[in-house]
Amino acid sequence: MGAGHAHKLYRHGHSPVHGLPPHCKLAAVFCFVVVVVSTPREAVWAFALYGALLAAVAAVARIPAGFLLRRLLIEVPFVAFAVLMPFVVPGEQVTFLGLSLSVPGLWGAWNVLAKGTLGVAASVILASTTELRALLLGLQRLRLPPLLVQIASFMIRYGDVITDEMRRMSIARRSRGFEASGPRHWGVLAKSAGALFIRSYERGERVHLAMVSRGYTGTMPVIDEVTADRTQWAYAAALPVSALAVCLLGWTL
């Protein structure tokens, strides 16, 4: 797997979108989402145009449609709420297929669904074209508090180590004939979780010791400085700026 030993959200490639500096992409996605959210929900065509914009970006990034759509499934548990809205929101009613639905509820559901899907799609494109490590560098560049960036980077580094520890504990439990089969066993699982917490806490202390031994004084030294030139910013701005044009049309028309 070599250098492509990356996180599974990332899709290795060499497209122009992959090549953009991470902080440009982060800023572009953030602005795009803000623009989408501030579009009036009645301008249905505007959302279609946003969708087309994202499809264009995905095409430039060479992300297959099937891949993108599968990733969008993550949204399902969150939009379940939107499906309920036409049934529970009071207001003017329409009858469709024998069901009585509320008009404001339908608009509300559409609003959540359309804006949510577009936001998730933009994030999926960002995640598939940017390595986790690069995202962190981008966030650092965008002046996110350094402590948060450090916490996130330790999560990436130690996620696997802790998962592995959890797996070993589970094997040790099962080797001694334990199978969690009901509430009677929750106590054991809770104790395992507690033990895992303490182990991780102690590891944290040892890691801190190792960091201090190598000269850590509270701030991470800058090792990789990400930079962007004017052209790269211009490319990254293409998406939010066209979206802004659509949004303004949506308000005026």
Place this chain on the structure above:
Amino acid sequence: MTPPTAPPPSLEVRGLAYAYPDGHQALFGVDLTVGRGERVALLGPNGAGKTTLVLHLNGILTAGAGTVAVAGLPVAKRNLAEIRRRVGIVFQDPDDQLFMPTVREDVAFGPAAAGLRGAELEARVVAALRRVGMARYADRPPHHLSFGQRRRVAVATVLAMEPEILVLDEPSSNLDPASRRELADILRSLDITVLMVTHDLPYALELCPRAVILSDGVIVADGPTGGLLGDEELMAAHRLELPFGFDPGAVSRAARPAV
């Protein structure tokens, strides 16, 4: 000050005593001098105070009494940054030592914390990784390496700081025989002062011409490694045991690499 003719020893510990905040006293007046370029094994049973001693060398713990000096520079609050650059500690679990997302960034951490940037930093990283034979793995995340490779990268992370003295805590633990031999080759190839804390007595004999035994918070023996390991009475008194069938005398007589 030291006379200008001889360079100060890499490590000089004088009358070091330390008690933990809970009252447990771990060190009772330790004296230890390690000359420049020497390779010394620090042996001792569990609970002898070996780790406590190591944590004094770079000022993580502050001596209750006595002094520690690294290449003539006393370990004190005002010198901590320089002391930590001069003393490279390789901890036992490489997962604790390697905390950055990629090998390259991890090796760069120490020198970058000391203020190095750009091409100079990159050169330092590449040189350190080359010395342990891991240059090809620079862009890998540490958790995708084998244990032996991680241990080697851990050594590189401190070599990158160009330390005066390399302190290794149980360097051979959890290594398979091949990784163990590879690490020994690397350590032998380094032209640097080494203090090696270990239970692995054959490894100490292989790598370190001199050994000291720390027991109950004091140095009880200091001499050629072969001699100490051959002294059965001394060994038994301090819970040090050789592996079954291992005869240090036979190893000394056999063609041992010149050290």
